[in-house]
Every structure is written in structure tokens, then in C-alpha cells.
Amino acid sequence: MQPAVRPGVLAGESVWYPSVCTQCPEGCGIQVRIVDGNAKKIEGNPTHSTNQGGVCALGHSALQELYNPDRILDPQKRIGNRGDGEFEALSWERAQSEVAVLMKSVSPENMAFIGSEEPGLVGGLLRRLSDSLGAPSPVFLEPPEYRVERRASALSLGIESIPYFDVARSDYVLSIGSPLLDRWHNPVHYTHAVAEMRRGRPGRRGKLTQVEARMSLTSANADEWLPIVPGTEGIFARAIAGILLSQDLVKDLGRRQYERLFPAPPPSLGGAAEECGLLPERIEKIAHEIAAAEHRVVVAGGSAAGHTNGLFNTVAGLGLNLLLENLGEPGGVFAPATFDLGRHLSPSGSVQTPMADLAARVRGESGEPIELLLVVEADPLHELPAGWGLASGFSDIANIVVLSSFFDDTTYQADLVLPLNTGLERFNAIEPASPTGIPVLGIAESVVEPLGSGQHPGDVLLAVAQSMGEDISAAFPWSSFEGLVRSLINEDLGNLPGSRNIDASSYYRDALARGGIFETGDPSLTPPGPSGEGPSREQARFDGEEALFPFLLIPFASIKAGHGRGANRPWLQELPDPMSTIMWSSWVEISPSDASEIGVADGDWLRLQSPNGLLEVQAVIDPAVRPGLVGIPLGNGHQDYGRYARGRGSNPMNLVGNLLVDGTNEPAWASTRVRIERIRPGELARFGKSYEQRGEGENIPVGWAPHETDQGGEQ
Amino acid sequence: MTRWGMVIDTDRCTGCGACVVACHAENNIQTVGEEEARNGRAMHWLRIERHYEGEFPDIQVRFLPVLCQQCGSAPCEPVCPVYATYRTPEGLNAMVYSRCIGTRYCANNCPYTVRFFNWHAGEWPKPLDRQLNPDVSVRPAGVMEKCTFCVQRIQEGQDRAKDESRQVTDGDIKTACSQSCPARAITFGDLENSESRVAQMAKSARASHLLEDLGTDPSVIYLQGGEEH
Ligand code: SF4
Ligand code: SF4
Numbered sequence: 001m002q003p004a005v006r007p008g009v010l011a012g013e014s015v016w017y018p019s020v021c022t023q024c025p026e027g028c029g030i031q032v033r034i035v036d037g038n039a040k041k042i043e044g045n046p047t048h049s050t051n052q053g054g055v056c057a058l059g060h061s062a063l064q065e066l067y068n069p070d071r072i073l074d075p076q077k078r079i080g081n082r083g084d085g086e087f088e089a090l091s092w093e094r095a096q097s098e099v100a101v102l103m104k105s106v107s108p109e110n111m112a113f114i115g116s117e118e119p120g121l122v123g124g125l126l127r128r129l130s131d132s133l134g135a136p137s138p139v140f141l142e143p144p145e146y147r148v149e150r151r152a153s154a155l156s157l158g159i160e161s162i163p164y165f166d167v168a169r170s171d172y173v174l175s176i177g178s179p180l181l182d183r184w185h186n187p188v189h190y191t192h193a194v195a196e197m198r199r200g201r202p203g204r205r206g207k208l209t210q211v212e213a214r215m216s217l218t219s220a221n222a223d224e225w226l227p228i229v230p231g232t233e234g235i236f237a238r239a240i241a242g243i244l245l246s247q248d249l250v251k252d253l254g255r256r257q258y259e260r261l262f263p264a265p266p267p268s269l270g271g272a273a274e275e276c277g278l279l280p281e282r283i284e285k286i287a288h289e290i291a292a293a294e295h296r297v298v299v300a301g302g303s304a305a306g307h308t309n310g311l312f313n314t315v316a317g318l319g320l321n322l323l324l325e326n327l328g329e330p331g332g333v334f335a336p337a338t339f340d341l342g343r344h345l346s347p348s349g350s351v352q353t354p355m356a357d358l359a360a361r362v363r364g365e366s367g368e369p370i371e372l373l374l375v376v377e378a379d380p381l382h383e384l385p386a387g388w389g390l391a392s393g394f395s396d397i398a399n400i401v402v403l404s405s406f407f408d409d410t411t412y413q414a415d416l417v418l419p420l421n422t423g424l425e426r427f428n429a430i431e432p433a434s435p436t437g438i439p440v441l442g443i444a445e446s447v448v449e450p451l452g453s454g455q456h457p458g459d460v461l462l463a464v465a466q467s468m469g470e471d472i473s474a475a476f477p478w479s480s481f482e483g484l485v486r487s488l489i490n491e492d493l494g495n496l497p498g499s500r501n502i503d504a505s506s507y508y509r510d511a512l513a514r515g516g517i518f519e520t521g522d523p524s525l526t527p528p529g530p531s532g533e534g535p536s537r538e539q540a541r542f543d544g545e546e547a548l549f550p551f552l553l554i555p556f557a558s559i560k561a562g563h564g565r566g567a568n569r570p571w572l573q574e575l576p577d578p579m580s581t582i583m584w585s586s587w588v589e590i591s592p593s594d595a596s597e598i599g600v601a602d603g604d605w606l607r608l609q610s611p612n613g614l615l616e617v618q619a620v621i622d623p624a625v626r627p628g629l630v631g632i633p634l635g636n637g638h639q640d641y642g643r644y645a646r647g648r649g650s651n652p653m654n655l656v657g658n659l660l661v662d663g664t665n666e667p668a669w670a671s672t673r674v675r676i677e678r679i680r681p682g683e684l685a686r687f688g689k690s691y692e693q694r695g696e697g698e699n700i701p702v703g704w705a706p707h708e709t710d711q712g713g714e715q
Numbered sequence: 716m717t718r719w720g721m722v723i724d725t726d727r728c729t730g731c732g733a734c735v736v737a738c739h740a741e742n743n744i745q746t747v748g749e750e751e752a753r754n755g756r757a758m759h760w761l762r763i764e765r766h767y768e769g770e771f772p773d774i775q776v777r778f779l780p781v782l783c784q785q786c787g788s789a790p791c792e793p794v795c796p797v798y799a800t801y802r803t804p805e806g807l808n809a810m811v812y813s814r815c816i817g818t819r820y821c822a823n824n825c826p827y828t829v830r831f832f833n834w835h836a837g838e839w840p841k842p843l844d845r846q847l848n849p850d851v852s853v854r855p856a857g858v859m860e861k862c863t864f865c866v867q868r869i870q871e872g873q874d875r876a877k878d879e880s881r882q883v884t885d886g887d888i889k890t891a892c893s894q895s896c897p898a899r900a901i902t903f904g905d906l907e908n909s910e911s912r913v914a915q916m917a918k919s920a921r922a923s924h925l926l927e928d929l930g931t932d933p934s935v936i937y938l939q940g941g942e943e944h
Binding site for chain 1: 724726727729730732733736737740741746747748749750752753757759762763764765767770771772774775776778840841842843844845846847848849891894895896897898899900940941
């Protein structure tokens with residue numbers, strides 16, 4: 001724990017301490033400015049290999065998580081009816097003994113555990129706990145496309161994790177559905193990479209081509225955007241393969257590897273182009289461009305992985321890298337590099353319960369009934385589709401214990417809340433969930449004194465395990481989460497970079513001073529190649545008949561609130577969305593032609609109905625929206641989550657049903673159809689101008705005027 | 716002589732918004748809430764403009780970070796009846812909050828619409844106020860504010876150099892937006908120093924000023940993007 005002012009630091013003096021960002025699972029390296037014990041500012045750690053000094057909007061806002069006026073500072077016990085939001089504080093001793101009693105009295109098969117991101121040491125501890133109890137293994141809440149992407153990556157490239165795309169050194173990036181620059185894997189890393197691809201090599205500018213139905217922030221930044229018919233991304237990729245193969249634009253090795261993945265001949269260009277809603281010449285042009293580029297890479301996932309045929313789409317996209325022989329090539333695709341310290345905590349290959357199975361248990365449809373649900377730093381009620389019926393199932397669970405810093409939608413339903421400290425108040429040890437080509441372990445001490453009695457989730461889990469009988473507590477010999485991390489590092493010391501001729505404690509101290517263990521350099525791990533045959537081509541299925549529900553809904557994670565976590569920060573609420581410039585609310589983006597057809601004006605309140613639910617949200621008329629499609633940002637629509645988020649905006653997941661991605665157990669979140677009805681006029685808080693105001697009273701005039709230069713400078 | 720300036724490479728900027736939040740954090744900029752934001756009173760010293768070109772499906776987007784251009788010939792300065800805004804010897808268009816009487820003439824005369832009026836005093840419900848930057852004054856209701864090129868960071872860099880008995884070197888001083896940008900789209904430095912990165916980049920054939928024909932002599936230079944360059 002940090003003293004308010006560290007020894008040797010003067011009152012009023014400003015000092016920067018290294019830390020690790022905990023706002024998303026990517027663990028960027030940061031430094032925090034501390035004055036008189038208070039955290040003032042977050043900046044990227046310029047020496048860090050993942051983020052090279054940058055941070056994203058969400059990362060900055062960790063300060064408003066730390067100093068949020070609505071934090072849970074002490075353990076809470078429900079006093080009113082579940083869901084009424086009435087709680088009273090109790091001591092940690094009492095709270096912990098209540099948890100211990102529950103853990104001992106409920107038989108393990110009637111327990112269920114939900115954690116946040118899958119890799120990671122806290123996840124490893126949770127898995128170790130359920131394994132030692134003999135309880136069903138935990139499920140981890142992460143954006144569902146990640147698992148589809150991992151599965152696709154295993155099939156096409158032979159790696160079980162999200163591949164690393166060496167965008168910075170590429171000359172041509174063909175991105176199929178993957179929102180590289182949005183909140184997808186690491187937006188800071190890939191934003192830097194795209195900028196370097198374009199302007200980091202004088203005289204050599206790479207090109208980004210984005211194939212995506214919706215205009216995401218990534219599509220907006222593409223040199224060329226192909227607004228494809230949603231659900232046909234895989235067919236597009238197969239058509240590209242057809243051109244490369246039939247016109248002999250690829251070499252033998254690539255051809256052989258690709259044909260192991262897809263033995264069947266690719267579809268005809270004419271038919272594919274018609275399905276994709278693109279001109280055949282355009283597809284051919286893309287194929288020629290990528291074939292001609294010296295360094296090239298195909299990125300796939302995101303919304304392409306969110307359709308029912310998402311696995312096919314993603315495999316077909318990633319598979320093009322085989323054909324083009326991009327594996328392990330500069331500017332191509334690599335296996336992610338990781339130290340994987342978590343393997344010591346739970347045997348790799350332990351069974352992973354899909355979220356869909358847990359949801360079926362929660363609904364009481366299959367498996368052992370749940371008597372005790374333990375949720376660790378995750379908000380499944382907010383993030384999962386309403387069609388999964390978690391909310392109603394929760395009322396039948398006798399005991400819900402949640403570890404959280406805020407009353408988010410899940411914590412609101414808890415019987416007992418164990419408060420967590422926030423990222424800057426804790427010791428951190430994080431390996432990125434989607435590693436780059438260079439292994440990283442971020443480690444840092446807390447940089448401020450904690451505001452309440454909250455603890456690190458790892459410490460809470462250790463205490464829970466140690467309160468159990470000897471047989472279980474023996475598997476958790478560490479005195480604290482930090483003690484655990486130190487012992488894992490000691491165990492692996494020989495394999496860690498820079499560990500030669502240095503004793504373990506100096507090595508550890510240096511790592512803390514630097515903000516972790518990481519090197520710089522180029523990625524080097526070549527993926528082995530296809531592990532089997534790709535799924536056969538399927539048509540995307542949609543929830544809701546087109547005649548009744550004419551629009552396709554695409555929910556998306558915005559740079560503002562992400563998947564929901566950012567919604568309680570005033571900075572992020574007031575940050576204008578880069579496309580719509582909307583602040584403080586949700587919106588539905590709709591094309592001008594659809595808007596005029598149903599008589600909708602900008603800002604109008606609309607009622608959206610899907611086969612699964614209803615939603616009221618305001619319209620943004622956007623000329624970049626594909627007619628027939630509507631997009632709604634994720635992240636708002638919380639029941640509580642504090643004053644800045646409470647009741648604000650709406651959650652598009654409330655419209656999404658229970659269709660799964662074929663060949664996986666993951667929700668097909670981009671497969672819901674809706675109908676739209678106008679309710680009443682309204683006005684949105686927006687920083688720029690609306691589509692309807694374009695050209696009117698140009699009070700924000702913008703234009704380029706020739707600048708007199710003496711020419712011939714750099715670039 | 717020093718003239719602080721900035722070069723923004725629009726081919727690097729992706730509109731990610733990190734710089735906008737960094738600016739709020741650094742400069743104690745208040746958030747005004749939904750109601751006042753709807754009234755057009757949100758205060759973003761730095762905004763990302765999004766421009767569409769063309770029609771669906773052949774539609775292109777350009778992002779343009781816009782902040783005070785720190786004009787050499789600033790239209791906001793001569794209209795202030797109390798000299799609350801003036802040009803410093805280092806080329807900053809400075810704002811003296813304690814002189815400002817809130818006529819808002821300067822904002823009306825700014826062609827870049829980058830000046831913001833404090834209609835209300837800011838609110839930081841406890842303990843949010845613990846984040847406030849002690850180097851930047853919290854503005855009271857009734858005064859105008861805008862981007863300062865992070866003058867406190869310039870000061871800090873100059874003080875640091877002085878403590879170390881050396882000159883400020885190029886790259887020592889970064890504005891908050893420039894520091895935070897994942898894309899490295901924003902470069903800050905001394906335009907008068909011909910060796911500085913900004914001075915070099917300003918010579919690029921891609922360089923231009925915003926609304927150059929107005930003759931405001933901005934200190935912010937934009938590099939155009941796109942495949943054609
Ligand atoms: S990408 Fe994730 S880890 Fe990096 S700064 Fe943003 S929120 Fe933090
Ligand atoms: S941080 Fe950089 S890339 Fe992001 S909006 Fe600002 S200037 Fe553009």
C-alpha cells in the first residue's frame with residue numbers, strides 16, 4: 001500500500017509512477033502522475049512495446065473510475081428484495097465468513113463461477129478454485145467474437161489464440177469485418193500500427209481496405225471501404241481466393257496449404273459478387289492489389305464473426321493468409337507471443353465451459369441447478385443478449401456473491417458484494433489478452449492509497465480458498481496475489497528476458513520500476529498452418545423474418561463506453577462519438593433513404609422491436625449507413641452503475657436473441673432483425689452538425705486552402 | 716525567438732478521441748452534462764471534426780482535430796475590450812481569466828469556433844476533484860477559455876531545462892494531446908527553430924493551414940492525408 005506521500009517526495013511535488021492499464025484486458029503500459037498522494041493524469045509508458053506511449057480514451061478515464069463518487073467502498077449485503085438496490089454495509093470479517101459458510105454448505109456441483117477475460121492470472125486462480133472444489137469450470141465473459149476468432153485461428157493457422165497482425169510493416173491490409181481501430185483487440189497498438197503503415201516509412205504508404213457492412217471507425221479510416229452485404233464476408237474471401245488461384249497469382253506452397261483448409265473449389269466470381277452486393281471488377285481489383293503488394297496481411301473477425309456463419313467467415317478470411325504465404329512474413333500474420341505464467345495455476349487444456357451452457361443452467365434448462373453464483377469483476381447481465389434469459393434466471397439462484405467496484409447491472413442483483421479496489425489502487429500483473437508479437441507481462445505496484453476497503457480480486461479469491469478445508473487451501477499456499485506473482489516469476493525466471501546474471505529479487509524490483517517485463521523488436525513466431533478443414537460454406541441466418549422485421553441490427557463497441565465499463569465516467573459520456581458526435585446518450589444510426597421512407601427526422605425517438613424485445617432510442621441520420629442496416633453503440637442502458645450511467649441510453653443487447661454462431665457456442669450478436677416505429681420528436685446532445693443541418697449556417701467552416709511552402713521538405 | 720507550433724498529420728489521425736480526453740484531464744476542463752451539452756455548451760478545447768465526402772456507397776471520411784490555432788494575427792484579440800486575450804512573446808494566444816468580463820466578443824470573432832464560455836462553474840462531485848491538475852486554474856463561471864497549447868507543460872519543460880542548466884531541446888515539451896496520441900499524429904515544437912521536427916514537417920508538400928485565406932497566420936499546420944499524397 002502506498003503512503004499518501006511517499007518518503008523522499010516533497011509536498012506539492014509531481015512524480016510519475018509506472019503502472020498497467022486495467023481498463024480493458026490488453027494491459028497497456030502507463031505512467032501516473034501523483035501529486036500529494038492524488039492521481040492527476042495517465043500517460044502511456046513510452047518504453048512499452050505494446051502501446052509505445054499512447055493510451056486510449058478509456059485508459060485515460062481510469063482516473064474517473066478511481067475517484068468516482070459512486071464507488072462501493074465497503075462490503076455490502078442486500079436488505080430489501082433482490083433487485084431493489086437496497087444494501088447495507090458490513091465488515092470484511094463478516095462478509096468473508098458469510099462467503100465461507102456458503103462455500104462449505106453448497107455442494108460444488110451447484111456452484112457457478114463467472115470471471116472476466118479468459119487468459120490472465122485472476123482467471124487462472126478462479127479456474128484453480130473451481131478445479132480444486134470439483135465444481136463446474138468457470139465461464140469467462142469477453143466479447144463473444146473473440147472465441148469465434150480463436151476457433152477460426154486454430155483451424156486456419158494452427159494457433160489457439162488471436163493471431164497478431166503485423167500491420168505496421170504491411171503494404172496492404174485487407175480487413176474483413178475486423179474493427180482494428182475500434183474497441184476490438186488493442187486499439188492503441190493497432191492505431192499506432194495503421195499510422196506507421198501509412199506514414200512511418202518515407203516514400204512507402206500502405207493501404208487499408210475494409211470489408212464491413214457497417215461504417216465503423218475502422219471503415220471510416222480505410223483507404224477503401226466495401227460495404228458488403230452482412231453475412232457474406234466469407235463468400236467474399238472465397239471469391240478473392242478464386243481469383244488468386246485461377247489467375248495464378250499465388251505460389252504452390254500457399255495453394256497446397258489453402259487447399260488443405262478448403263479442398264472444395266471457390267465459388268464463381270459472378271455469383272459471389274452478387275451475393276456480396278459488390279461489383280465483380282471491384283473484388284478482382286482488390287485481389288490484384290493484395291497479390292501485387294510485397295508485404296500483405298488479411299485480418300478477419302469482428303462483426304464478420306458475429307453472424308451465424310461467423311466461423312466460416314473468419315476462417316475464410318484468415319485462410320487467405322495461407323494462400324498468400326503471409327505466415328511469419330514481415331507485415332504478415334504471426335502467432336502471439338506470451339510468457340503464459342497462468343499455466344502454473346491451472347493446467348492448460350482444462351475444460352472451458354461455454355457461456356451458453358451456463359446460461360442454460362441459469363435458466364434451469366440443463367445441468368445442475370445453481371445454488372451459489374460467484375461473479376468476479378464481470379457484468380454478464382449487461383453484456384449478454386437479453387434473449388439468453390439470464391435476468392429472469394437470476395431470481396431463482398439462492399445466493400449471488402459479486403466482486404465488484406460498482407453497482408453495475410449484475411452487482412445490483414447480488415446478495416453479498418465484496419468490493420474491489422480499482423486498477424490504480426492495486427498491485428497489477430497482467431498479460432495482454434490479445435498479445436502482440438512480443439511477450440509482455442505488465443507488473444506494477446499500486447500508485448495511490450486505496451479509497452475504501454476494497455481488495456484485489458486475486459486476494460479475495462485466495463482468502464476464499466484459504467477459508468476452505470485443508471485439502472483445498474493447500475493448493476493456495478500464497479499469502480497474497482503479489483506473493484503468487486513473485487513465486488510464478490521465480491519459477492520461470494530462466495525463461496524470462498534479461499534474467500541472466502541477476503538475482504530474482506533485483507530482477508523483480510527492476511521489472512516493477514519499468515512497469516513490467518517486456519522487450520522490443522519484431523514479432524517472430526510463425527503460425528504452423530491449418531489444423532484441419534474449414535467449415536463448409538453456409539448462408540447467414542437471421543433472427544426475425546425480413547417481412548416483419550426489415551432492418552438488421554449491428555450493435556458495436558464504441559470508443560466511448562466500450563462494452564459498458566466506460567459508461568460511468570463523465571469524460572467519456574461527454575466525449576463526442578467520432579462519427580455521430582453524440583454525447584451522453586445512445587443513438588441508432590439509420591441511412592437517409594430509410595429515414596425518409598419511414599418518416600424519421602434526426603433526433604426523433606424511435607421504438608425498435610425485435611423478436612426478443614423492445615428499445616427506445618433516438619435516431620441519427622447518417623449518410624454512411626448501408627440502407628437496411630441500423631447500428632447502436634453498446635455500453636449505455638445500465639440500470640444503475642452510478643449517477644453518470646443510471647438509466648442513460650439503451651442497451652442494444654436487449655434486442656438480441658439466442659442464435660449461436662454455427663460450430664461454436666457463442667452468441668451470433670450480429671444476426672437480429674428489428675422493425676422501427678417513430679414515437680415522437682426529440683433532440684440529441686451533439687457536438688457537430690447533423691446530416692439535416694449540413695451546409696446550413698456554416699459556423700464551423702472547414703476547408704483546405706493552399707499553403708505557400710517552399711516545397712520539397714520531408715514527406 | 717521561439718514560436719510554439721503544432722503539426723497535425725491527418726493521414727495518421729484515426730479520430731480515436733484519446734487526445735480529447737487527455738486534454739480534459741490535463742486542463743481541468745469541466746463536463747457540462749447532457750442538458751447543457753444539448754444546448755451547445757460542451758467545452759472541448761480540442762475536437763475531432765468528421766467530414767464526409769461523396770455518397771454511399773462511395774463515401775469517404777476525413778477526421779480533423781481542431782483546436783485554437785494560436786494565430787499570429789488573431790481575430791479574437793483586438794475585439795476584447797479589456798485585453799483579456801493577447802499574444803505572448805513565444806507566440807501563444809493567451810487568455811487572462813481574471814481580466815475576462817465575459818463579453819464573448821472573442822468567441823464570436825473566432826473563425827475556428829474554438830473558444831468556450833463558462834456558463835456555469837464546473838462541478839467535480841467529491842472525490843472526483845482529487846484528480847484536478849494543481850498547475851491549471853479552475854475557471855469560474857462567466858469567463859472564456861480555450862486551448863493554451865498546454866502552457867503549464869511548456870513552463871514545466873522550460874523550468875526543467877533551466878534546473879539542469881541546459882537549453883530546451885526539440886521534443887522535450889509535448890502538449891497533452893500530442894503525448895497521448897496513439898497514432899503520433901500531433902507533433903509540437905518551436906517553428907522558429909529550423910532544426911525542429913515541426914519546422915521540418917511544415918515544409919512538407921502536404922502542409923496547409925486551416926482557412927488560410929483569412930490571413931490569421933495560424934501556428935497549427937495540417938498535413939493532408941489519403942492515398943493521393
Ligand atoms: S487499449 Fe485497453 S489497456 Fe490500452 S489504454 Fe486502452 S483501455 Fe487501457
Ligand atoms: S489521439 Fe491522435 S489519432 Fe486519436 S483523435 Fe487525437 S489526433 Fe487523432
